Amino acid sequence: MNTTTADHDMEGRSALSKLWSNREARSVILQILTMAALIGFFAFILTNAVANLAAVGKTFSYDFLSTPASYDINQSLIDYTSRDTHFRAGVVGLLNTLLVAICGIILATVLGFILGVLRLSPNFLLNRISYCFIEFTRNVPVLLHILLIHGILVHSLPHPRVASTDYNIADLFFLSNRGVFAPKPIMEPLFWATIIAFVVGIAFTVWFRRYAKGVQDATGKIYPVFWISAAAIIAFPALVYIVTGAPINWDVPEFQRFNFKGGMVLLPEFMALWLALSLYTAAFIGEIVRAGIMSVSHGQWEAAGALGIKRGRILNLVIIPQALRVIIPPLTSQYLNLTKNSSLAIAIGYMDVVATIGGISLMQTGKEMETMILVIAIYLVISLMISAFMNWYNKRIKLVER
Template sequence: MAHQESVASDVDDSGRVSLMNDPKARGLVFQVLLIIAVIYLVYSGVTNAIDNLARAGIASGFGFFGERAGFDIGQSLIPYTNDSTYLRAFFVGLLNTMVVGLIGVFFATIIGFIIGLARLSKNYLVQKFATVYVEMLRNIPLLLQLLFWYKAVLSILPSPRQVGLEPGAEVVFSLNNRGLYMPRIVPEAGSSLILYALLIAIVAWIFIGRWAKKRQMATGQQFPVFFTGLGLIIVLPLLAYLVTGMPLSLEYSSLQGFNMVDGWVIQPEFMALLLGLALYTAAFIAEIVRAGILAVSHGQSEAAYALGIRPNLTSRLVIVPQAMRVIIPPLTSQYLNLIKNSSLAVAIGYPDLVSIFGGTVLNQTGQAVEVISITMLVYLTLSLLTSAFMNWFNSSVALVER
């Protein structure tokens, strides 16, 4: 009787359960309290930090972005001098980080897929070479690999004079301890049409790929999308180049005194960082690719062979599409690791975001809270954007269940 009376007391005359005994209402109350607690903790931390900085006489705020930087940067994708602002230096470091991240992801993916396929090769030497590559590179710390490429490989290359370059003579390619020197393309009037032609070719390639996919789903007939797109990317810019009167010229490097001038140079710090990141991440990607292919049932390839499909088409049209749903999720993690590992560039002197903004700017301004917070926010944003893109790509290549 007592139990029945307590249950009855929790229910009003209309038959509804009181809010205190409603799981949804309690959950909502707890969530609101948690949000209030988090906001209070953040507010308390910020106000305490501001008070402590003011008490110590340390400047705070973001006004330093407009001040003169006063230092040079060895590699910059945008115009920069020591008279530029700290904001300009920030963008230089951000672009350098994004460039090494994008190029590193590109080469790590290609090398990783090749090594992953080599791990499954029936050729004894190829399979063992791939195994040694994976087991060796993924078990050596990345920082040591970066130092190896920079100190033990690139730094001991001969100087421009030791290579045998004649002073004043133009060179097409030269690899020395100052970097890799190549011709630089100098655009002239009308060269923008070549860029437009390239963009049109890329867009046309995308539309042809979509059309070919719909055509194959409807008729089963294949279309050479890759070679067609490659032809468009080569032919259209070439036609624009010829029609506009060849508005491009090459500027070659030459030895002047002890230094190389003109041309285009890839500095040793960038090459060491790119080699270390790409080769190290490729070792993990190779294992992901191998596991993804092994996850596909062997009966799939046997069925394809029974239908008369050639082995190379079987791998490209049957095995790899099914393996991608296993490969992409862990592949995303490796891309994120590569982008975050690029912060180790400070160890070999490459001017990335951490080196420029989290190093030089921090030391000169003394505003650690603002500088470190912005640096962390940038890496968080890059990681979230990469994850969002890979999630979209994963959904676009996912197999449709019937």
């Protein structure tokens, strides 16, 4: 009885519903539909964009990049004047973004590791201080940090006139509301020798580490790798620097009438952005480091101790490699966040890539679409590069299982 009804149903179905009950056919149909919807969507927005651009008399082109930018940028790592092109202004902005991102990543990592270790310290007071700092920092928006620190720097630090006498460190560094003034190194030609020595030191260290590992694997003999590396990277260039006659001159800032002359200046905008991004990210890194160290079970310490390994070596050979496996992936995504958060620079007027290309260039040329696409593309490239590196690194340190 039942079977006959079922058979009857099968015959009654149309060809389409038969197709639908076939798994492969269904997946093909679904994908064709998705594709069609996607193409339809893009066709819709592109025709709209063309029609809208035509209606306001704009064309889609990147010609504006080669026209003069005619605006000033207060901080630039390369030579730039307002007569340079929008393209060069964009490069200046990109370099400023990278500068604050790299400085921020370095400071955030150092602070974050300190915070993470303090958070695990047996000392009650330090433990609580770092806990409070982490919670207060990471539960407040980063934009608020930036504005608050900028406000403190601009409103609480004195005018250069006062700073030149009261707010200086050894007459070399001056803290004023126009920025931190510091001596600027001027390199003489012979300084290249020191740089070459440094590079050679690094190359030697890389080679020596491999060699030492090979020897250790083969014979069990352990070289003092750390001290030899330190000597190659620090002592050797320092020696070359002294032998060549210390070829760096320092241009010390001096106060003249209204402001400091000479030296180099860290603008309050840069300082605020740098400190705020570093502190904010350091709070997150601190928690990541803590979780990473805690993820290595106590048995690892005990097992290594039972093998008679010294405490320092246990840390180096057993604990840190395992903790790093947990720490690195979220750490890279924090680096990525810091880089993306540096786009908030525009709120305090630090001229990063969003503020130059996506800000003033956009206003001056009226090319919303072109500039925004450019800015988005730049960030995508940076993000993809960092995540490609992260995937490569993850694969390298992945636990090798049988």
